[in-house]
C-alpha cells in the first residue's frame with residue numbers, strides 16, 4: 144500500500160507504518176480497510192488519507208469475516224458519507240450493492256472477466272449462487288447466451304440482482320430466480336453451470352449435474368481448500384459426484400488466497416452425457 148505509507152509517513156511512527164495492511168478494497172465510492180488493534184487509535188489519520196483519494200467518499204472498517212448462509216460482510220463506516228450503497232463499475236458492467244449487506248469480492252475480478260470469454264453463442268447458463276449478478280451480468284453483457292438463470296437465496300442480494308439486470312440492460316437474457324437453488328433451479332436445461340460459492344459447494348454437485356442438460360456440459364466448481372489439497376480435493380469430489388459419467392478437467396486455477404494456508408480455487412469441468420440412471424426426471 145504505497146499510497147497510504149507515503150501519505151502517513153509524517154503522522155505515523157515507522158513501527159506504525161509497518162503495521163499498515165498490505166492493501167485496501169475500493170468498491171464504488173467506498174474504501175474498505177482492515178486495521179490491526181494497535182492502529183485503531185490512528186484511524187482518524189488513516190481515514191483522512193483515504194478520503195483524499197479521488198472518488199472515495201466513505202471509509203469503512205472491516206470488523207470480522209464474511210459469514211452466514213447469505214455471506215454477509217461485517218463492516219462499520221468510520222468516516223465520510225454514511226451510505227454503504229454504491230455503484231461499482233468493472234469491466235464495462237455496473238454493480239449496485241450495499242457493501243454492508245452483500246458480498247462483493249474484488250479478488251474474483253479476473254474470474255468475472257474470464258467467464259464470459261468461455262460462453263459460446265446460444266448457450267444456456269445456470270448461475271446457482273448469483274449474488275448481485277457478479278457472473279450473470281458480465282456473461283449476459285459480453286457473451287451471447289440464449290438464457291442465463293440467476294438463482295439467489297438472500298432477498299437483499301436478489302433485489303440488487305434485479306436492479307443490476309436493469310442497469311446493465313440484460314433483462315432479455317437473464318432470468319432472476321429467488322430462493323434456494325435446490326428448490327428453484329430448473330433441471331435438465333443448462334450447457335454451463337456456475338457454482339460461485341465457497342465452503343459448501345460440494346453439497347450442491349448432485350444438483351449441478353441435474354441442472355445440466357442430459358447431453359452434458361460444463362461446470363465451474365469453486366472451493367475453499369487447504370493449499371496442500373489444492374486441486375486434488377475438488378477434482379476428487381467432482382469425479383465422486385459424477386459417478387461414472389465421463390469427466391474431463393478443462394482447467395484449474397487459484398482464484399485468490401482465501402486465508403493463510405487456504406486457497407479459493409476453481410476447476411472447469413466437462414461432464415459427459417447422463418446414463419439412464421442419472422437422467423433427471
Ligand SMILES: C[S@@+](CC[C@H](N)C(=O)[O-])C[C@H]1O[C@@H](n2cnc3c(N)ncnc32)[C@H](O)[C@@H]1O
Pocket residue numbers: 212213214246247248251271272273274275277278294295296297300322323324325338339340341
Ligand atoms: C459468496 S456469494 C458469491 C456471489 C457470486 N457467485 C460470486 O462468486 O461472486 C454466494 C451467494 O450465494 C447465495 N446463496 C447461498 N446459498 C444459496 C442457495 N442454496 N441457493 C441460492 N443462493 C444461495 C448467498 O446468499 C450469496 O449471495
